[in-house]
Amino acid sequence: MSSFLDSLKWNRDGLVAVIVQHVDTGEVLMQAYADRAAICETLQTRMATFYSRSRAGRWCKGETSGHFIHVTSVHPDCDRDSIIYMGNPIGPACHTGATSCWFSSVELSSSEGVSEVGQHASRDQAPLSTFLALERTIQQRRAESGAGGKSSWTAKLLKDPELLCKKIREEASELCQTLEDKEGPERAASEAADLLYHSLVLLNLQGAPVSSVLKVLRGRFGVSGIDEKASRKAK
Amino acid sequence: MSSFLDSLKWNRDGLVAVIVQHVDTGEVLMQAYADRAAICETLQTRMATFYSRSRAGRWCKGETSGHFIHVTSVHPDCDRDSIIYMGNPIGPACHTGATSCWFSSVELSSSEGVSEVGQHASRDQAPLSTFLALERTIQQRRAESGAGGKSSWTAKLLKDPELLCKKIREEASELCQTLEDKEGPERAASEAADLLYHSLVLLNLQGAPVSSVLKVLRGRFGVSGIDEKASRKAK
Ligand SMILES: [Zn+2]
Ligand SMILES: [Zn+2]
Ligand SMILES: [Zn+2]
Ligand SMILES: [Zn+2]
Ligand SMILES: [Zn+2]
Ligand SMILES: [Zn+2]
Ligand SMILES: [Zn+2]
Ligand SMILES: [Zn+2]
Ligand SMILES: [Zn+2]
Numbered sequence: 266m267s268s269f270l271d272s273l274k275w276n277r278d279g280l281v282a283v284i285v286q287h288v289d290t291g292e293v294l295m296q297a298y299a300d301r302a303a304i305c306e307t308l309q310t311r312m313a314t315f316y317s318r319s320r321a322g323r324w325c326k327g328e329t330s331g332h333f334i335h336v337t338s339v340h341p342d343c344d345r346d347s348i349i350y351m352g353n354p355i356g357p358a359c360h361t362g363a364t365s366c367w368f369s370s371v372e373l374s375s376s377e378g379v380s381e382v383g384q385h386a387s388r389d390q391a392p393l394s395t396f397l398a399l400e401r402t403i404q405q406r407r408a409e410s411g412a413g414g415k416s417s418w419t420a421k422l423l424k425d426p427e428l429l430c431k432k433i434r435e436e437a438s439e440l441c442q443t444l445e446d447k448e449g450p451e452r453a454a455s456e457a458a459d460l461l462y463h464s465l466v467l468l469n470l471q472g473a474p475v476s477s478v479l480k481v482l483r484g485r486f487g488v489s490g491i492d493e494k495a496s497r498k499a500k
Numbered sequence: 501m502s503s504f505l506d507s508l509k510w511n512r513d514g515l516v517a518v519i520v521q522h523v524d525t526g527e528v529l530m531q532a533y534a535d536r537a538a539i540c541e542t543l544q545t546r547m548a549t550f551y552s553r554s555r556a557g558r559w560c561k562g563e564t565s566g567h568f569i570h571v572t573s574v575h576p577d578c579d580r581d582s583i584i585y586m587g588n589p590i591g592p593a594c595h596t597g598a599t600s601c602w603f604s605s606v607e608l609s610s611s612e613g614v615s616e617v618g619q620h621a622s623r624d625q626a627p628l629s630t631f632l633a634l635e636r637t638i639q640q641r642r643a644e645s646g647a648g649g650k651s652s653w654t655a656k657l658l659k660d661p662e663l664l665c666k667k668i669r670e671e672a673s674e675l676c677q678t679l680e681d682k683e684g685p686e687r688a689a690s691e692a693a694d695l696l697y698h699s700l701v702l703l704n705l706q707g708a709p710v711s712s713v714l715k716v717l718r719g720r721f722g723v724s725g726i727d728e729k730a731s732r733k734a735k
Binding site: 483 | 502503504519521522523524525526527528530531541543544573574575576577578579582584586593594595596598602603604605606607608614616620625626627628629630631632633634637661664665668669670672673675676678680684685687688689690692693695696697700702703705706707708712713714715716717718720721
């Protein structure tokens with residue numbers, strides 16, 4: 266343990282920055298600092314542990330709230346002063362009750378200067394990468410269409426399961442055709458995007474969050490078990 | 501601008517932590533610090549800008565290397581001492597030439613203590629969330645099968661495009677059936693996982709990275725343009 270810990274570049278308070286990232290979704294859940302003892306404890310217990318200024322000592326997240334974060338891997342950065350804990354949170358990561366500590370965004374508009382939007386109760390301004398942002402957009406379309414709002418293509422699909430299923434089968438076929446006809450990577454990416462989008466609409470209709478699909482994938486294909494499990498179910 | 505900047509909780513050096521995250525893949529690209537001027541410049545120029553200790557001043561990433569990061573949104577955390585820049589990198593984010601600053605991982609094995617693995621040239625120990633980790637696993641299976649290695653289900657699919665396409669059409673149909681037969685969220689997630697996995701194998705065969713699919717999705721469905729563009733192409 267000591268040679269790894271010796272290699273880290275502690276700041277003048279004896280700390281490194283720690284970023285906690287959700288192992289399935291890639292969301293950044295929280296950012297804090299860790300001292301030598303906290304990193305050591307995290308590696309041993311596999312529970313995200315930090316240095317708390319207010320407690321002046323080690324702080325295992327969840328020890329009072331029960332909202333632990335199981336750490337699946339630990340990664341130092343190129344110059345060894347910033348660590349990523351990849352992990353699986355039990356409950357909300359933020360003390361406000363939000364999924365993650367980021368739930369607002371700041372925009373610079375030319376006329377009005379800076380405006381900040383977003384509340385921790387909703388996730389509509391949280392920093393989401395494209396896959397999760399698309400899921401959020403579909404949720405928003407559903408909420409609008411329920412309120413008799415815009416009639417968008419997404420809203421149309423949400424109201425017509427038969428059309429949606431027809432499209433999913435069609436887009437799967439178009440994706441296959443890019444391989445069968447050797448249409449190249451750009452066409453493949455375009456058809457995969459079509460298939461993904463329509464699949465996300467179906468998942469929304471079924472009440473299945475994208476994170477649940479990712480969790481299934483990690484369980485089924487994760488790390489070492491990928492081939493055994495995949496071949497077992499392929500009949 | 502000033503009221504937002506006044507609300508941030510600067511440390512005793514007048515800095516906040518900044519995490520840069522890839523807008524499409526969710527990968528954490530780099531972590532640095534920013535002072536008031538750097539945040540201000542980032543909001544105005546939409547280029548990721550930091551405070552550099554060595555330069556003792558503002559540092560716009562890419563100004564010497566050309567590897568700028570276009571910032572698509574800016575997010576403060578719950579207690580306002582840590583900022584996420586969501587962004588789109590031009591070229592590698594790390595000065596080592598790696599895609600991101602994280603490319604090694606640390607394991608605590610009971611017998612040997614701590615071991616660290618990973619080089620910046622390869623991405624095989626980078627902290628990837630499930631979707632990207634699955635893509636990496638498929639790449640590894642392909643490399644092994646090329647070397648006459650394991651005969652896994654993934655390797656079998658990679659060698660048999662006809663079987664792969666048959667499976668993709670079949671899994672799409674199974675996903676649709678979960679909706680048609682109202683089988684519920686767990687079955688939907690399970691079938692969506694099957695469909696995603698087989699689609700990723702096809703993308704690998706076509707040389708289309710997952711990031712290119714996500715880029716298409718952001719372009720097509722991103723932010724405000726989702727419905728127009730989706731309905732335009734639905735014929
Ligand atoms: Zn709590
Ligand atoms: Zn660093
Ligand atoms: Zn928080
Ligand atoms: Zn079509
Ligand atoms: Zn299509
Ligand atoms: Zn904070
Ligand atoms: Zn770096
Ligand atoms: Zn099947
Ligand atoms: Zn299936």
